[in-house]
Amino acid sequence: MSEHRNTDRLAVVTGGSEGIGLAIADALARDGADLVLVARNRDRLATAAEEVGRHGTAVHTVFADLSAPDAPARVAAQVGNLTDRVDTLVNNVGTAHFASLADTTVDAMNTMWHLNVQVPLLLSQQLLPALLRTRGSVINISSYWAHKMVAGRPSAAYSATRGALNSMTRALASELGPRGVRVNAVAPGAVRTPTYERSYLTSMTEENRAAHDEQIARSYPLGRLGTADDIATAVVYLASAQWTTGTILAVDGGLTTR
Template sequence: MPHLVGTTAVITGGSEGLGYAIADAFATEGADLVLIARDQDKLERARQTLSCHGTTVRTLSLDLADHGAASTAARRVLALTDRVDTLVNNAATAHFSPLAQTSADTFDTMLHLNVRVPFLLAQALLPALTTGRGSIVNITSYWADSGGTDRPSAAYSATRGAINAMTRALAGELGPSGVRVNGIAPGAVRTLAYEREHIVPMSDEQRTEHDRRTGDAYPLGRFGAPREVAAAAAFLASPQAAWTTGTIMNVDGGPAVR
């Protein structure tokens, strides 16, 4: 039997990639959805395909990177539904550059979307989450605990470390009200966007080297699939995880153990 029937999940960045996979996993488990993303056309395509699961799918076209958009999004969510059982903070941005070449504006952009927006959405939707004794799932990254000279990540890693710390702190604060807060730290996930931006432009030789380096970096020898991270998110939102809060689940193929 599906584990999320009768619940409503709000998912940011839910129109494509990892966010869409999470939405699909939730809908498969019977959850109604509110998807928040920038592109109305992508949202409409997602709504049409996800509705095939027999659940209600509503969409909000907003750019959460805009100041004030998080508050607007929360108001519009509560105008669409009288319950929020799960908030999935998935929308984020990443810029990798050396310290000397990272501008204050770039850092502020990541800090805003990766940390401030999840905080503000959780704050605004807290009364509904408390009523439903719901949960928050923050999508973070293994970059919170790693870095390297090949891809300098000080600013991005700082924002991911911040969301991990906030996840644990909120778990302690909100636990007495019945709201659980967890995070998922994916490794590299082979989304369509990753394929378009990184794999397609490569030559055959570059792809061969890319696959070799992937095998060396990951004990399981490959990148992850979006559905594998999505399954973890659906589990954390379900009654099966009723005694799980404050955890950052590594769904990363194992580089953390090396």
């Protein structure tokens, strides 16, 4: 790991050990921010910290499973032990359960509501004094599923949580703007992450893969899935965009234009 250099910015990234969260952390570190990575897998968290630390900024880790009801308060307390200032909070942790209305369970709804809506709200609340100190910003990672549906993939409960996150983003931007804190969101299209690979691509036959690629080319004006770096680039922009708040930034290759 490189020798750490002192910086005057600190970012907290939840789900920062893999996929989009790791790419966001890496991009913020390259941009000069110190990091606090929050994740529930100790081994991946340690590996991520080493990887991100190569850019020379300080990288701290907080091991936590944010699905636990008291986790946001515990995470905020641990962040508070490390620093009294937070410039950027990236609420990246989330989960998705797709099921028809008939098959949607209360447990699945509660899990998604907690991780996708309550955790971002509670972490923003808990870390607000630190964000006020820096006139910092909150960046929520949402999804195109808030307002675009896909035939054959019922998503009522999941889409509801993403719509709620977008509304919360705008409401907090209105509330906190006069106090100097900006609140924005990024709404990605489908991104080729390790989770996407495990859940979809690895189990496909050659024929299914060809159909998948054809559908992507047909659905996305830019003709491809997103990468984690595509999302990270948007987050770095929003972290420094001093006159941007209440924005839900679609980073989706044009998917929602069709």
